[in-house]
Amino acid sequence: xxxxxxxxCVNDAVYPATGxxxxxxxxxxxxxxxxxxxxxxxxxxxxxxxxxxxxEPLVRRMGAVFEGYDHVVTPSGSCAAMVRxxxxxxxxxxxxxxxxxxxxxxxxxxxxRLYELSxxxxxxxxxxxxxxxxxxxxxxxxxxxxxxxxxxxxRPRRLLEAVKGLELRELPGAEECCGFGGTFALKNPDVSAAxxxxxxxxxxxxxxxxxxxxxxxxxxxxxxxxxxxxxxxxPLHLAEILAGTExxxxx
Amino acid sequence: xxxxxxxxxxxxxxxxxxxxNTTLRxxxxxxxxxxxxxxxxxxxxxxDWQQLREAGKQIKNHTLRHLERYLVQLEESVxxxxxxxxxxxxxxxxxxxxxxxxxxxxxxxxxxxxxxxxQEIGLNEALAAEGISAYETDLAELIVQxxxxxxxxxxxxxxxxxxxxxxxxxxxxxxxxxxxxxxxxTDSPAELAExxxxxxxxxxxxxxxxxxxxxxxxxxxxTLVVFESEGNGRMCLTLPETLISVVGIEKVIPxxxxxxxxxxxxxxxxxxxxxxxxxxxxxxxxxxxxPSVFHLVLLDNGRTDTLADEVGRQxxxxxxxxxxxxxxxxxxxxxxxxxxxxxxxxIGAILSPQLRGTESEIDASLPYASxxxxxxxxxxxxxxxxxxxxVHLRERVADRGGKGHRLEKAAMKAASWAMDRPGVMAAAExxxxxxxxxxxxxxxGTGAWTDSRALPELPEKSFRDWxxxxxx
Ligand code: SF4
Numbered sequence: 272x273x274x275x276x277x278x279x280c281v282n283d284a285v286y287p288a289t290g291x292x293x294x295x296x297x298x299x300x301x302x303x304x305x306x307x308x309x310x311x312x313x314x315x316x317x318x319x320x321x322x323x324x325x326x327e328p329l330v331r332r333m334g335a336v337f338e339g340y341d342h343v344v345t346p347s348g349s350c351a352a353m354v355r356x357x358x359x360x361x362x363x364x365x366x367x368x369x370x371x372x373x374x375x376x377x378x379x380x381x382x383x384r385l386y387e388l389s390x391x392x393x394x395x396x397x398x399x400x401x402x403x404x405x406x407x408x409x410x411x412x413x414x415x416x417x418x419x420x421x422x423x424x425x426r427p428r429r430l431l432e433a434v435k436g437l438e439l440r441e442l443p444g445a446e447e448c449c450g451f452g453g454t455f456a457l458k459n460p461d462v463s464a465a466x467x468x469x470x471x472x473x474x475x476x477x478x479x480x481x482x483x484x485x486x487x488x489x490x491x492x493x494x495x496x497x498x499x500x501x502x503x504x505x506p507l508h509l510a511e512i513l514a515g516t517e518x519x520x521x522x
Numbered sequence: 523x524x525x526x527x528x529x530x531x532x533x534x535x536x537x538x539x540x541x542x543n544t545t546l547r548x549x550x551x552x553x554x555x556x557x558x559x560x561x562x563x564x565x566x567x568x569x570d571w572q573q574l575r576e577a578g579k580q581i582k583n584h585t586l587r588h589l590e591r592y593l594v595q596l597e598e599s600v601x602x603x604x605x606x607x608x609x610x611x612x613x614x615x616x617x618x619x620x621x622x623x624x625x626x627x628x629x630x631x632x633x634x635x636x637x638x639x640x641q642e643i644g645l646n647e648a649l650a651a652e653g654i655s656a657y658e659t660d661l662a663e664l665i666v667q668x669x670x671x672x673x674x675x676x677x678x679x680x681x682x683x684x685x686x687x688x689x690x691x692x693x694x695x696x697x698x699x700x701x702x703x704x705x706x707x708t709d710s711p712a713e714l715a716e717x718x719x720x721x722x723x724x725x726x727x728x729x730x731x732x733x734x735x736x737x738x739x740x741x742x743x744x745t746l747v748v749f750e751s752e753g754n755g756r757m758c759l760t761l762p763e764t765l766i767s768v769v770g771i772e773k774v775i776p777x778x779x780x781x782x783x784x785x786x787x788x789x790x791x792x793x794x795x796x797x798x799x800x801x802x803x804x805x806x807x808x809x810x811x812x813p814s815v816f817h818l819v820l821l822d823n824g825r826t827d828t829l830a831d832e833v834g835r836q837x838x839x840x841x842x843x844x845x846x847x848x849x850x851x852x853x854x855x856x857x858x859x860x861x862x863x864x865x866x867x868x869i870g871a872i873l874s875p876q877l878r879g880t881e882s883e884i885d886a887s888l889p890y891a892s893x894x895x896x897x898x899x900x901x902x903x904x905x906x907x908x909x910x911x912x913v914h915l916r917e918r919v920a921d922r923g924g925k926g927h928r929l930e931k932a933a934m935k936a937a938s939w940a941m942d943r944p945g946v947m948a949a950a951e952x953x954x955x956x957x958x959x960x961x962x963x964x965x966x967g968t969g970a971w972t973d974s975r976a977l978p979e980l981p982e983k984s985f986r987d988w989x990x991x992x993x994x
Contacts, residue, residue, distance in 0.1 A: 287985035
């Protein structure tokens with residue numbers, strides 16, 4: 272099984288720990304992980320801001336970089352959703368505008384092979400207990416793209432529940448958006464901050480030590496609010512929690 | 523807020539006031555959360571909800587694909603049943619037609635059934651300019667009208683008001699329009715409803731002309747349908763001698779049987795009821811029963827243009843249930859007025875820029891008034907992929923290269939260029955990392971982002987450098 276890690280641009284540049292944790296976790300589970308260095312970005316920011324044609328070179332790059340791998344795994348719900356939902360759309364529009372079927376072939380090949388981390392663990396590897404150890408209280412925020420576009424459902428929470436020492440606390444209003452939304456946070460800063468503040472406040476009511484998510488962008492937004500306010504709640508990516516064991520605590 | 527939506531500032535500015543208004547936010551939060559929880563329960567009762575949703579989508583898609591055919595059939599059916607059909611290309615034409623019809627009756631006042639189409643075209647204001655008073659009879663519309671306010675929700679136009687505010691509006695304004703509210707009026711719902719009932723009763727019994735919209739128009743029979751909760755609409759539809767219905771062309775459905783789907787999905791989605799209390803249907807005119815004269819004004823007002831857009835046209839499936847507003851986290855914080863239209867919330871964000879075009883500041887900003895969380899799509903009873911249309915419209919706005927978008931386009935192009943070159947991206951990452959101690963806490967160009975959020979600290983090493991360093 273040839274498995275490639277699509278680390279995503281945000282994790283690469285800002286949250287390398289998420290990528291490192293993903294590698295450690297997968298290797299511990301016996302997966303041989305490759306990181307094709309030609310990878311960059313899925314084009315989500317451009318696409319969602321209205322610059323569809325600017326994403327086409329990135330779609331082509333994604334197709335070329337991950338060609339030949341059986342599975343592509345990414346620790347980012349929103350980037351996985353970008354590929355799964357929007358690559359076929361980009362391809363359809365490109366074809367309609369006379370730019371041929373190349374993008375359609377890329378989307379057709381990549382989409383069924385690309386998995387968000389929790390999907391890969393549960394659906395492909397068939398594990399929910401990954402042998403992790405994390406002796407802390409945790410509340411989980413299911414980001415919108417993972418929740419609605421990918422339909423991750425209970426997968427991340429089942430993985431967390433199986434972690435030794437971990438106490439999972441229900442997040443009130445868990446399904447509500449945290450207000451990041453990519454360039455939405457820049458274009459509508461007041462509404463975005465209000466949404467994020469409400470999310471943070473509801474996470475604080477759980478009394479948990481850690482706010483877990485499976486999308487670094489949402490965690491960056493929420494972590495930014497937490498840090499600005501000096502609140503004692505630590506944002507952490509799902510991969511980082513799952514990467515630690517009793518013998519080798521990750522964090 | 524009073525006056526008109528015309529010339530609204532862009533959404534972010536309009537939303538800022540609402541975000542800072544704690545009463546408004548509390549009113550909205552309470553109202554939307556109550557209704558969204560109830561809706562979820564009402565929907566969960568139906569095992570075949572997803573099939574109903576798909577059926578509604580298919581019926582609407584089919585009708586929109588053959589709209590011309592069904593509109594012609596509708597016209598024939600209405601005329602056969604004794605009605606008259608008028609076609610209005612835009613708001614001005616529709617308003618003119620209605621004003622002339624009212625004037626021809628010799629009347630100076632009309633009672634109105636709650637209707638989005640007449641709000642959309644500003645009919646009340648147009649009639650006022652002709653010396654005709656139009657009285658809203660839906661309770662929430664009455665509150666908005668008396669308060670010289672603007673609607674902020676499709677179903678509950680006065681959702682932004684609480685009981686105390688409503689009492690004050692009734693006390694101060696009712697007397698100027700007709701029967702005054704009792705002096706000792708409190709804010710108890712029963713007393714408020716009774717004051718409205720007595721005030722409206724006078725109007726129902728006096729009016730000779732009624733004006734309505736319709737939720738559906740059945741092509742095969744020429745029947746129009748209104749769903750409502752209070753029964754005030756039924757009074758307006760049955761008591762006056764003349765009935766004028768102004769309806770968007772997308773409201774037609776082919777057959778009576780198609781209603782079966784929407785009779786289930788609309789009430790559950792909008793008021794969380796299994797069945798709405800009043801469903802009124804009228805087909806032309808009938809001797810000795812209801813209005814003796816019936817006019818149907820078919821309104822285009824941007825709908826044909828919307829239909830021409832392959833992705834955007836799905837917005838015309840909307841049955842105005844308002845479920846998407848009630849689950850929208852942006853609507854909940856920004857309030858309905860910020861959308862600068864009678865169509866607020868997620869559906870407003872995709873409908874207004876299509877019906878009106880994206881030239882104005884507010885219309886150009888609406889496609890961005892969403893975090894694309896997808897909650898609206900999930901609840902929509904006709905499965906309109908609102909996030910898809912939002913992004914599609916963003917493209918249209920970005921392509922026009924309006925205010926701010928030229929710079930943005932350059933930045934996006936540059937980003938795509940760099941990201942198509944992993945070496946460039948890695949070098950940029952390394953440069954950013956090396957200088958990370960020098961980075962300002964607030965970054966120019968990130969706007970208010972850093973007012974409320976701290977930027978993340980950059981790591982010592984990017985992932986790709988770690989990977990390389992591990993000798994892999
Ligand atoms: S878009 Fe869908 S959910 Fe929103 S008002 Fe229309 S039908 Fe209802």
